[in-house]
Amino acid sequence: MAELSPVLKQATPVLAARGDGVHLYDEDERRYLDFTAGIGVTSTGHCHPRVVEAAQQQVGTLIHGQYTTVMHRPLLQLTERLGEVLPAGLDRLFYVNSGSEAVEASVRLARQATGRQNIVAFHGGFHGRTMGAGALTTSGVKTRAGIGPMMPGVVFSPFPEAYRHGCSEAEAVRFALTELDHVLATASAPADTAAFIVEPVLGEGGYIPAPPEFLAGLRERADRHGALLIVDEVQTGVGRTGRFWGIDHAGVRPDVVLTAKGLASGFPLSAMAASDELMARAWPGSQGGTYGGNAVAAAAAVATLDVVHEEGLVANAAEQGDRLAEGLRKVAAEHPVIGDVRGRGLMVGNEFTTGDGKPDTAGAARAQQAAAERGLLLLTCGPHANVVRMIPPLVVTTEQVDDAVSIWAEAVEAAMTG
Numbered sequence: 554m555a556e557l558s559p560v561l562k563q564a565t566p567v568l569a570a571r572g573d574g575v576h577l578y579d580e581d582e583r584r585y586l587d588f589t590a591g592i593g594v595t596s597t598g599h600c601h602p603r604v605v606e607a608a609q610q611q612v613g614t615l616i617h618g619q620y621t622t623v624m625h626r627p628l629l630q631l632t633e634r635l636g637e638v639l640p641a642g643l644d645r646l647f648y649v650n651s652g653s654e655a656v657e658a659s660v661r662l663a664r665q666a667t668g669r670q671n672i673v674a675f676h677g678g679f680h681g682r683t684m685g686a687g688a689l690t691t692s693g694v695k696t697r698a699g700i701g702p703m704m705p706g707v708v709f710s711p712f713p714e715a716y717r718h719g720c721s722e723a724e725a726v727r728f729a730l731t732e733l734d735h736v737l738a739t740a741s742a743p744a745d746t747a748a749f750i751v752e753p754v755l756g757e758g759g760y761i762p763a764p765p766e767f768l769a770g771l772r773e774r775a776d777r778h779g780a781l782l783i784v785d786e787v788q789t790g791v792g793r794t795g796r797f798w799g800i801d802h803a804g805v806r807p808d809v810v811l812t813a814k815g816l817a818s819g820f821p822l823s824a825m826a827a828s829d830e831l832m833a834r835a836w837p838g839s840q841g842g843t844y845g846g847n848a849v850a851a852a853a854a855v856a857t858l859d860v861v862h863e864e865g866l867v868a869n870a871a872e873q874g875d876r877l878a879e880g881l882r883k884v885a886a887e888h889p890v891i892g893d894v895r896g897r898g899l900m901v902g903n904e905f906t907t908g909d910g911k912p913d914t915a916g917a918a919r920a921q922q923a924a925a926e927r928g929l930l931l932l933t934c935g936p937h938a939n940v941v942r943m944i945p946p947l948v949v950t951t952e953q954v955d956d957a958v959s960i961w962a963e964a965v966e967a968a969m970t971g
Contacts, residue, residue, distance in 0.1 A: 564589075564932050565925040572599025575949050577930065586929045586957050588945045593756075593788045593900070596815030597860045598946040604818045607856035611849045620648070620846040627851035634858045635826065638797050643810055645832035647825045648846035652787035652813040653681025655823040658840065659750070659783045659809050660685055662827065666834035667781065669747035670705075673736065675712040675729075677758030677936070680750065680785055689750060692757035693936045708741040712755060713767050716893045716904065722764050730770040743778035748809075753799025753897075756788040759935035760895060760902030760942050765803035772805045781808040781831070787823070788900070791815035792861055792947050795871030795898030802897065815947070818857045820850035866947040873954050874898035877943060880958030888965050890916050899947060902940040912937035919968035920961075929960040 570580045575598055577587045587599070597604055611627060618625035632646050649655055660672055672689060674680070679692035688704035690696045697703060710733045713725035720728070737743055749771050755761040775782040784807040789799030793815055800807055808831060813823035821844075861867065878894060878901050885891035885903065890913060892906035905913040905920070917939045921931050924941075934940050943957070 564921070565930050567925070567930065574598040574601075575946050575953050584928065585925075586945075586953060586960070588943045588957055589930050589932050590815075590944050590946045591819060592932065593793060593814045593944045595819050596791055596793070596947050597818045597857055597864075597866070598948040599819075601818060601856075601860055601948070603860050604853050604856045607852045608820065608849055611852035615848045617844070618848050619843060621841050625848045625851070627848050627855060628846045630855050631851045631858075634855055635824070638858070639826050640798065640800070640806060640810060642806070642828050643826040645827055645829050647832070647840050648851075649823050649825075649842050650821045650844050650847075651681070652785075652811065652823055653683040653686040654842070654845075655787065655811040655813055655825045656680045656686040656689065656750070656785060657683060658825045659748075659811055660689075661839055662809065662825070662832070662835050663748035663781050663783065664706075665836050665839060666831055667747040667779070669745050669780075671708055671741040671745045672706060672747055673708050673710055673733070673741055673749045673780075675710055675749075675751055677712045677714065677755045677761065678750070678752055678785070679755070679757035680752075680787075690757075692755070692759075692934075693938075708736055708746075710736045712751075712758070712761065713764055714759075714761055716761075716895070719910075723766070726764050726767045726770070729767055730774075733770075733774065737774070737778065743780070746778060746780045748781035748783050749775055750783040750785060752785045752787075753789045753802065754794060754900055756900075757934050759904065759940045760900060762794075762895065762897045763803070765805070768800065768803040768805045772807075775808070783807065783809040783811065785811050787811055787813040789897075791857070792867035792870050793898055793900050793944070795867065795874050797867055799897065816857065817850050817854040818860075820847075820853040822847065822850035822854055861947065864948070869949075870898040870947045873945075873949050873951065874901065876951060877901055877945075877954050877958065880954065881943070881961065884958065884962045884965055887962075888969060890969055891965070896942075899945055899949065900942070901944075902934065902942045904935065905939045905941070912939040914939045916968060917941050920965050923964035923967045924961060927960045927964055929957055929964065931961075 713729040715725040790812040893904040905917040
């Protein structure tokens with residue numbers, strides 16, 4: 554009898570039978586508020602009727618039209634629709650299946666386009682589990698442990714983590730940019746540096762927003778040294794942060810945008826966007842893949858973008874995200890074990906710390922499990938798994954946010970006293 558790998562561990566005990574909007578139901582029809590959204594994937598909620606209809610119709614006409622062999626209409630429609638929301642000048646797209654694949658495609662493009670080897674990534678970033686993307690990842694050692702040596706040509710620089718360093722945001726930005734200049738003077742010569750890659754909000758690294766001044770500093774240095782700025786929007790894109798792209802909060806122009814997770818409401822699809830001039834510098838044959846741009850996933854993505862636009866989900870993410878953060882800060886004020894509440898839009902983290910300021914991994918786990926017992930599904934993140942994150946679908950309502958905060962308050966109380 555075959556079973557799943559023992560390395561795969563469920564964060565909650567739920568055996569999901571069906572999903573509807575912000576809720577999941579188990580086989581006994583117990584309802585759960587899903588504030589995991591499949592790790593930020595179900596942007597329009599579970600089984601949004603428009604997405605279901607588009608996928609069902611596409612399944613009945615063309616499931617797979619391999620897009621370097623034939624072209625199909627859903628991919629053309631999706632490309633046109635993304636062109637309406639991508640940052641100005643990013644008008645060429647390459648489609649694959651996962652965030653990791655998009656990240657690796659961006660590294661390949663950056664190296665070929667610049668003729669340089671090195672990629673500068675930032676501490677706490679998560680870019681994927683494949684060998685190339687994993688080499689860029691430092692959100693936790695589990696992604697890199699036991700598989701070295703990693704891909705060469707990767708250099709790390711500090712991310713501005715004000716809470717961890719016990720300083721102001723401005724001080725954290727100044728430190729991070731000073732250290733980046735030091736990296737460029739000591740570890741990766743500008744003439745060898747192909748690109749900087751950064752998440753607008755650290756995801757697995759602890760839900761830490763990048764201050765606009767930091768992202769502006771990266772843009773300035775990329776321009777000065779002839780490097781590219783790659784923005785990993787795998788988790789932050791498609792409205793998650795209350796703007797369509799997380800980079801929009803900084804008003805900074807990227808050279809490459811990577812998107813996945815929320816793009817197709819649960820169907821595997823990712824993309825790399827760049828300018829026509831930059832994409833043309835990729836070497837012939839360097840882009841491809843069997844399943845990339847799958848017709849059903851593309852149709853679901855078109856429907857997703859329609860729903861995001863027509864239902865005002867980006868604005869809803871901003872409004873409900875503010876309400877969620879406000880409610881969580883009130884809970885934290887009653888429980889000193891929650892040292893920090895932070896995030897952007899519907900991407901909010903609660904960091905658990907001990908009395909002496911050290912990561913409280915056990916406390917975060919107890920609170921996360923207590924929430925699941927009470928019908929609220931959450932995940933942890935951060936290098937020490939001491940941040941409980943909340944990432945509900947973008948369709949979440951005021952009532953559902955308030956319900957989640959109420960359950961969370963009970964869960965934290967139970968975790969700290971039980």
